[in-house]
Amino acid sequence: MTNINAYLRQMEQLISGGSWQGESFREKLKEIKEEDFFMQPMESVHSIGEIIWHCIYWKMVLLQRFKGNEKYRDETVQILNFRKRDALMKEGMKYLLDSLYTTSEEIMQFLKTKDDHFLLEKNSAGILMDYFVEGIVQHDIYHLGQIGLVQKMIAGKK
Secondary structure, eight states: OHHHHHHHHHHHHHHHSOOTTOOOHHHHHTTOOHHHHTOOSSTTSOOHHHHHHHHHHHHHHHHHHHTTOTTHHHHHHHHHSSOOHHHHHHHOHHHHHHHHHHHHHHHHHHHHTOOHHHHTOBOTTSOBHHHHHHHHHHHHHHHHHHHHHHHHHHHHHO
């Protein structure tokens, strides 16, 4: 379970801390106010809330892939990938953060039941599960950095 454990460690560190870059979602978002969470710093830049939703969505895609539902992404990406900020504001920051942490935990709990052979399984298109699991880790790293940039943009507007 060397590879599974490495992914689990990286996922946990991205959520709760301890990674080499010294940042995590919990650490980065603990000080943010709800009005800043949904603030769009520039016309073409997503709010932190929109970015968090986007991360949740792709975690949901991965969870559906784990369940064998390979159609979920294609059936939902146009509607759910980036939802409208107004709709997200109605759900609120707490709901979105809870959803981020819950979907992350669901992925980790699923992977804890698997061994490295699972990562070598292929979907109907011949893509390894390892590709999808590694992808969600890379996706979170990218968007964690993006959130930091948006936070700086917001702070610069005040």
